[in-house]
Amino acid sequence: MMGFAVIQSQGQVFNERARLQCTRASGAFVDWDSRTMPGIRHLDGLSVRGFKALADVELHPLGAFNVFLGANDVGKTSVLEAVFLLTGISNLQLPISVQNHRKYLVQSFDDLSYFFHDLNVDAPIELVGQVDGGETRRLSITAPSAYAGVASAVQRIADKGDSIGSKNTGGQSATPRPTSSSSFGARVLHYEATITTPGRKKKAKFAGQLKVGSSDDVEITVPSPKHQQWIVPAVIFHPGADYTGRAIADVLVHKMEAELLEMLRHINRRIRRIAMRGDVAYLDVGLEQMVPLNMFGSGMVRAAQVLSHCLLGRSRVLLIDEIENGLHHEGMVPFLKGLLTVAVRRNVQVFATAHSLELLKGLQQVLGLDECDDVRSDSMCYVLARNKDDAVVAYGYDFPKFDHCLERGIEIR
Numbered sequence: 001m002m003g004f005a006v007i008q009s010q011g012q013v014f015n016e017r018a019r020l021q022c023t024r025a026s027g028a029f030v031d032w033d034s035r036t037m038p039g040i041r042h043l044d045g046l047s048v049r050g051f052k053a054l055a056d057v058e059l060h061p062l063g064a065f066n067v068f069l070g071a072n073d074v075g076k077t078s079v080l081e082a083v084f085l086l087t088g089i090s091n092l093q094l095p096i097s098v099q100n101h102r103k104y105l106v107q108s109f110d111d112l113s114y115f116f117h118d119l120n121v122d123a124p125i126e127l128v129g130q131v132d133g134g135e136t137r138r139l140s141i142t143a144p145s146a147y148a149g150v151a152s153a154v155q156r157i158a159d160k161g162d163s164i165g166s167k168n169t170g171g172q173s174a175t176p177r178p179t180s181s182s183s184f185g186a187r188v189l190h191y192e193a194t195i196t197t198p199g200r201k202k203k204a205k206f207a208g209q210l211k212v213g214s215s216d217d218v219e220i221t222v223p224s225p226k227h228q229q230w231i232v233p234a235v236i237f238h239p240g241a242d243y244t245g246r247a248i249a250d251v252l253v254h255k256m257e258a259e260l261l262e263m264l265r266h267i268n269r270r271i272r273r274i275a276m277r278g279d280v281a282y283l284d285v286g287l288e289q290m291v292p293l294n295m296f297g298s299g300m301v302r303a304a305q306v307l308s309h310c311l312l313g314r315s316r317v318l319l320i321d322e323i324e325n326g327l328h329h330e331g332m333v334p335f336l337k338g339l340l341t342v343a344v345r346r347n348v349q350v351f352a353t354a355h356s357l358e359l360l361k362g363l364q365q366v367l368g369l370d371e372c373d374d375v376r377s378d379s380m381c382y383v384l385a386r387n388k389d390d391a392v393v394a395y396g397y398d399f400p401k402f403d404h405c406l407e408r409g410i411e412i413r
Contacts, residue, residue: 041132042349043083043317049126050117052078057394060130063378065340067323067363068353070384075392076353079384080236080319083351086129087234087317089139089193090227092210092220101238107215109187115141121187134198139191146186146211195230206230234317235309239325243294243301245281247308252276256311259342263307266334267300267327299326303335310339313346323352324359332362340366344375357406364402381405 045060053075059066068076081098088094095115096106106112113121125141189210194203209221251260257274264283265271273284274293281304282290294301302325309315324332343350354360360381367376381397383405397405 041135043086043129044132045130046079046083046086047126047128048079048082050120050123051082051125051127052115052117053392054078054082055117055391057384057392059382059394059396061380061396062349063380063398064344064375065350065363065379066352066382067359067380068351068382068384069355069357069360072355074384074386076384077238077321079382080321080351080353082127083129083317084234084236084319085141086127086137086139087232089137089195090191090206090208090222090230092189092191092208092222093218095141095189095210096212096218101236105215106212108212109143109146109189112189112210112212113143115189116143136196137193138196139193142190142192143187144190146188193230204230232317233315234319235315236319236321237302237306238321239298239302243305245276245279245293247312248274248281248293248304249276249279251308251311254312259311260304260307263334263338263342264300264304266338267303267331268296297326299328299331302326303331307335307338307342310342310346310348313348316348318343318348318350320350320352322354324354324356329358329362332359333365336362336366337369337372340372340375360402360406364399364406367399 042064043062045058045062048054048057048059050056053073057075057079059079068079070076084098085094095112099106099111099114104111113119115125116123117125121143125139127137127139127141129137131137191206191208191210193206196203206227207223211219211221213219248260251257252274261271261274264274268285270285271283272286273290275282275284275290281293283293283296284290293304306318306320310318327335339350342348363379363381366372367379376399379399381402383395383397384392385395387393
């Protein structure tokens, strides 16, 4: 059953008891306690340089709801991953988690070299985000020699059973490697991050280092755990993994079942009740017994998961890859309506990728409704495409320009 791989941003881990656990195909997943979340404001703009397919891309402005369209290999998913790294700006485990959700086992620096544009590990990755209220988040990732020391406190993750990336092979004994396993020599990922806040004379600074000896040997060097407060709770959904009913179960525990059912009934009107048995969600559609959620197809699975995460409000940023995947076009409009409504209510910023102009048509229809008036002027569509020089560029459209985008019939496959 195809669902969503879920990776949730989390803080640095500084003791054995809190060591990261890996889900089967998702990377690191850790629940957030909403009482510890910082005051979150939305990302207003993003600059990405030297990251994967994105040599130099500017995304200004960003809204409460952002959709990215484009053909294959233009960096749509890379945009989501750039935002994810920026939300977890001081979490050096995230680069490995990002590779894990692509089902790529990280065993050496070579497996992290794909983060660098054109595999040029000598050119830095620069991620800069402008946040509502004037805050600027800047993350620079470089690849110096592994022998360059950057800090004093070392955390070692070497649990063969639960170490990062160790459960992501699906029974395979090897992952495709670059031509030469030593092509980049002994290198590490070096983080330098700053947060500039209006009214404060000094910038908040952070430096850290990630070294991979093997999938079971990951060394993280950081100055102290205090930088965990910089992390914005975010969750990224990707197609291709077994779903977990954990978020749905939490919705039931917090007595938000009625809200979830109301939205799911707009997608499938037969649904009467929802219940949990272990980690499996069951739906009552009027048969002799309830039916497992994963029997209803990947579209319903992802809708239930995404809407549950949004209802819980623990994550302030939702990143959804291939949002339309598995949903019939008649179900897309009610799903988008429910997502937009709850996201505004919970103050959650949404970033989504899609391959189909049908998604943009559905979004236009939903934003035209009176109840979506609050988010209409705060929604953006970006079309990513390669120019004549084969560089990826981004073309932005706000709601009044959706018609122009659709009339041109932009080729996005």
